[in-house]
Structures are given as C-alpha cells and as structure tokens.
Amino acid sequence: MTKHIFITGGVVSSLGKGLTSAAIGALLELHGLRIRLQKLDPYLNVDPGTMNPFQHGEVYVTDDGAETDLDLGHYERFTGTVCTRESNYTSGGIYETVINRERRGEYLGGTVQVVPHITDEIKAAVRALAGDDVDIVITEIGGTVGDIEGEPFLEAIRQFRQDAGRANVLYIHLTLVPYIRAAGEIKTKPTQHSVGRLMEKGIQPDIIICRTEQPLTREVRDKISLFCNVPAAAVIEERDVQVSIYELPIVLRREGLDERILSELGMDGREPDISQWEKIADIIANPDDEVEIAVVGKYIRLQDSYKSVYEALTHGGIGNHLGVKLRRIESEQIEKEGAEELLAGAHGVLVPGGFGVRGIEGKLEAIRYARENNVPFFGICLGMQCAVIEFARNVLALKNANSLEFDDTTTTAVITLMDEQRNVVDMGGTMRLGAFPCVIGKGSLAAQAYGSLETSERHRHRFEFNNAYREHYANGGFAFSGLSPDGKLVEILELSGHPWFLAVQFHPEFKSKPHAPHPLFRAFVQAARERKDTRK
Numbered sequence: 061m062t063k064h065i066f067i068t069g070g071v072v073s074s075l076g077k078g079l080t081s082a083a084i085g086a087l088l089e090l091h092g093l094r095i096r097l098q099k100l101d102p103y104l105n106v107d108p109g110t111m112n113p114f115q116h117g118e119v120y121v122t123d124d125g126a127e128t129d130l131d132l133g134h135y136e137r138f139t140g141t142v143c144t145r146e147s148n149y150t151s152g153g154i155y156e157t158v159i160n161r162e163r164r165g166e167y168l169g170g171t172v173q174v175v176p177h178i179t180d181e182i183k184a185a186v187r188a189l190a191g192d193d194v195d196i197v198i199t200e201i202g203g204t205v206g207d208i209e210g211e212p213f214l215e216a217i218r219q220f221r222q223d224a225g226r227a228n229v230l231y232i233h234l235t236l237v238p239y240i241r242a243a244g245e246i247k248t249k250p251t252q253h254s255v256g257r258l259m260e261k262g263i264q265p266d267i268i269i270c271r272t273e274q275p276l277t278r279e280v281r282d283k284i285s286l287f288c289n290v291p292a293a294a295v296i297e298e299r300d301v302q303v304s305i306y307e308l309p310i311v312l313r314r315e316g317l318d319e320r321i322l323s324e325l326g327m328d329g330r331e332p333d334i335s336q337w338e339k340i341a342d343i344i345a346n347p348d349d350e351v352e353i354a355v356v357g358k359y360i361r362l363q364d365s366y367k368s369v370y371e372a373l374t375h376g377g378i379g380n381h382l383g384v385k386l387r388r389i390e391s392e393q394i395e396k397e398g399a400e401e402l403l404a405g406a407h408g409v410l411v412p413g414g415f416g417v418r419g420i421e422g423k424l425e426a427i428r429y430a431r432e433n434n435v436p437f438f439g440i441c442l443g444m445q446c447a448v449i450e451f452a453r454n455v456l457a458l459k460n461a462n463s464l465e466f467d468d469t470t471t472t473a474v475i476t477l478m479d480e481q482r483n484v485v486d487m488g489g490t491m492r493l494g495a496f497p498c499v500i501g502k503g504s505l506a507a508q509a510y511g512s513l514e515t516s517e518r519h520r521h522r523f524e525f526n527n528a529y530r531e532h533y534a535n536g537g538f539a540f541s542g543l544s545p546d547g548k549l550v551e552i553l554e555l556s557g558h559p560w561f562l563a564v565q566f567h568p569e570f571k572s573k574p575h576a577p578h579p580l581f582r583a584f585v586q587a588a589r590e591r592k593d594t595r596k
C-alpha cells in the first residue's frame with residue numbers, strides 16, 4: 061500500500077519547498093524506497109505554459125509533453141522519479157475537469173460544490189500517483205498556508221488522511237524562522253501562527269522543517285515543540301546551504317529527517333549511502349578550475365527563468381570537475397553596449413530558449429561574436445533559431461532573413477512555422493511538446509558528446525528551421541547533425557571550422573542531473589575549458 065507525504069509551506073513563499081520535497085525524495089530513494097513526486101498549484105491557470113517567466117519562472121516540460129511548474133525540474137534532478145502530466149495539477153486544471161463534467165451532465169442534476177466535488181478531484185489527482193510500484197507519494201502544495209486559493213487543497217489533504225488511514229499519511233510543514241538582527245534572536249512566532257492556521261483547517265503537522273540562517277538552539281526547538289504540538293525531535297533545522305543546493309540531502313539527513321519520516325510512517329528501508337551526494341557537493345566546493353559562461357537571454361534578471369539551464373551548466377561543470385561561473389547578460393544590454401564589451405573574456409556563450417522579438421538583436425550580436433571569435437557557442441531552441449538567422453544575415457548575405465515569429469511578412473523566413481502549427485488558435489498546450497526521437501549524424505560533435513547515434517529530447521516550440529534553405533547552410537559550413545527520424549525536422553546544427561558551435565531545437569537542460577550531466581552540457585563546458593586553456 062502506497063503511503064503519502066504532504067508538504068505545505070508557511071510564513072512566506074520562496075522557502076524552497078520544491079527543493080526540500082526533492083531532497084526528501086532523494087533521501088527516501090537512498091533507503092531503497094520507490095517514490096513519486098507531485099506538485100499541486102493553487103492558481104487558476106490551467107497550467108503554467110502560458111505564463112510569463114517573470115511571473116512564474118521557467119516552464120518545465122515533461123517527457124509526455126506537459127508544461128509544468130519548475131519544481132518538477134528539481135524532482136527529476138534530485139531523484140529517479142519520472143514526472144508526467146499527473147505530477148502537476150493546478151486549481152485551474154481541477155476546476156476545468158469538474159466544470160466540463162458538469163456540462164456533460166455527469167452530476168445528474170446535483171449541486172456542484174467545492175466540497176466534495178473539487179476536493180474529490182484533488183484527492184483523485186493524488187491517488188493517481190499511488191500504485192503497486194510506488195512506496196511513497198510526496199505531494200507538495202504550492203503557495204503558503206493562509207492563501208484563499210489554497211483552501212480546497214488543504215481541505216482535500218485533511219480528508220485524505222481520513223480516507224487513507226492515519227498511519228499512511230504524513231504532514232510536513234516547512235516554515236521560516238527569521239533571525240532578527242537588531243535583537244540578535246531567532247523568532248518562532250511566525251511558525252506558531254502558521255501552524256495555528258494549519259490546525260484551524262484540521263491539519264496537525266507531524267514534522268516541522270524550519271528554514272533558518274542561524275542554528276536552532278535547544279530552547280527554540282523546545283518552544284516550537286510546545287506551541288506547535290510536535291515532539292522536539294520532529295522540529296528539523298534546514299539551515300541555508302553554503303555552496304550548492306545539492307548539499308540539501310546531506311543537511312537534512314544530518315538532522316535525521318529521513319529516519320523521522322520512516323519511523324512516523326512505520327516503514328524501514330536499507331541503510332542509506334549518502335556518499336554520492338557528498339561527492340557532488342565536494343566537486344562543487346573544490347573544483348579543479350573554473351570557466352565563465354555568458355548566458356544571454358531576456359529574462360536574465362530573474363534567477364528562476366532559466367533554472368534548468370543554469371543547473372545543467374553546473375552539472376556540465378561537475379562532469380568536468382570544474383566550477384561554472386555564470387555571466388548573466390540581458391540581451392537588450394548587448395544592443396546598447398555591444399557584444400565585444402559585454403562578452404570579452406567569457407569562455408563560452410549560451411543563448412537559451414524564449415519567445416517574442418524583444419532582445420533578439422542582442423542575441424544575434426552575441427552569436428556573431430562567439431562565431432567570429434571562436435568562442436564555444438551553445439544555442440537552445442530560440443537560441444538555435446537565432447544562430448540560423450545570424451548566419452543568414454552575416455554570412456549567407458540574406459540581409460532580410462528572419463523568423464516568421466518576429467516578422468510574419470518576411471520574404472526570407474529561414475525559421476518558419478511548423479505545418480501542424482499553422483491553424484492553431486489556442487495558446488495553451490498547443491506547441492510541439494515533449495519527448496521526440498532524434499537521429500544523430502556520424503562523426504559530429506553531437507555524436508561525440510552523446511556517444512550514440514540516437515537520442516530522445518524534449519521540445520517546446522512552434523517554429524522550425526526552414527528546409528528550403530538547407531543547401532545554403534550546408535554550403536556555408538553548417539552540418540545538420542540531428543534530424544527527426546523522418547529527416548524532416550532539423551534538431552541539431554553545428555558549424556564546421558569553429559571549435560564548438562552547436563545549436564539544438566530541443567531543450568537538453570530538462571534531462572540533466574547532477575549525477576548524470578547532460579552530454580551536450582558536459583561537452584560545452586569542456587570546450588569552454590579548452591578555450592580558457594588556449595587563452596592562458
């Protein structure tokens with residue numbers, strides 16, 4: 061029988077609930093348990109696919125083509141779990157299902173209500189992940205306790221314990237214990253209030269994890285224990301990690317969180333071996349050397365917008381025993397100050413995915429700079445499309461080359477709309493989404509990196525390389541080193557005569573893990589190191 065852990069957050073948002081959930085998953089896997097992770101988001105968008113990255117950060121894409129919350133990226137990076145459409149639900153999606161059912165008359169004339177119809181639907185979404193092949197489902201509830209829109213989710217998970225039995229459900233509450241500098245004290249009151257709020261909803265947390273800058277003293281633990289009605293041993297300190305997020309499983313294990321969870325759920329697993337996480341943390345803390353990678357995008361000022369790209373670069377570094385220093389550059393800044401000025405000294409340039417025309421000229425300039433100066437270049441999705449446009453304009457003398465996305469009247473659409481996208485009107489969930497196979501050309505940089513002539517990568521785009529121009533590019537020195545199996549869609553491009561210039565139509569960053577760096581990120585970081593070494 062599958063057991064369930066529900067993770068709620070209190071006091072403030074951005075406490076790292078997703079990371080904590082992922083780290084808990086990682087620890088339970090070390091005990092030999094089979095886990096799945098899930099996120100329930102209280103907002104009304106049906107999924108985050110149509111949301112601006114400034115609002116919501118990166119949209120994470122699963123193999124089965126769901127556009128999901130970026131916390132699922134943490135789940136897949138930290139654990140062996142494979143996320144699917146069922147790993148992320150929003151209020152919008154839940155309501156949509158219930159309302160569609162009501163329209164079909166399936167409630168037989170009954171009054172449709174938040175309780176029980178919405179809460180039933182939420183519980184069904186949680187149960188959908190349970191099964192014979194899973195020991196524990198970890199469900200993270202988005203938002204903060206006390207949010208109006210979160211109420212049906214709290215009600216649903218309260219009911220869940222009644223349905224599944226007390227012993228099969230565990231509630232973990234993540235909260236902030238702030239340090240008040242002026243008083244030189246850490247304060248438990250916000251946690252008391254937040255747990256009080258939860259208890260009003262009928263949920264008594266079994267474990268309280270406290271995000272804190274300062275160590276929790278015995279006194280503070282006792283106070284939380286007393287006021288929040290949990291044993292002191294169930295008050296877990298989650299101190300800010302020093303160097304990297306991959307220390308988190310180590311930090312939480314040191315606090316005994318995994319053992320506490322297992323004893324609360326009446327389970328036991330094998331003795332865990334934390335050394336693989338220690339190894340990762342050690343490489344990150346003590347790299348052989350460091351390379352500097354410039355990432356040129358338009359949502360640069362928000363850390364979360366390119367989350368998986370940044371993580372995959374770190375992994376590429378781990379794979380080479382190198383640190384990766386990011387130089388995050390707003391592409392519009394390049395338009396003002398010039399690529400020469402802003403990219404000088406970078407050992408690699410990466411242009412990530414994106415949408416819309418703003419900042420495009422700056423990206424093109426960054427690519428020109430990398431191409432002309434033999435700086436390793438990695439283009440991802442929109443980054444590939446920009447590399448195609450840049451080459452057309454500056455090398456192939458196709459002065460008006462553009463993507464149909466940026467100019468739908470262009471007569472030189474080197475990037476064009478995919479056929480199946482031509483009549484699409486709905487914006488949500490209608491792109492080319494999810495995993496597609498890719499055939500890799502022999503002798504290419506890609507083949508070298510993957511060590512294989514086929515792969516599967518995740519996509520999220522409407523536009524593609526225009527095949528009418530293939531010959532132009534081949535004559536100009538481009539190799540189409542990755543194609544869809546029918547040969548019709550260009551998936552990987554590389555430029556000969558350049559040390560490492562590779563661009564992909566897919567999003568390799570979604571499949572990179574600290575223990576298994578994505579081959580292209582590993583190869584890109586290696587190329588950056590070679591660049592650095594030759595410049596010395």
Ligand code: GLN
Nearest residue numbers: 413414441442521522523
């Ligand atoms: N906007 C481009 C397209 O839709 C690229 C998308 C992306 O980078 N994810 O094709």
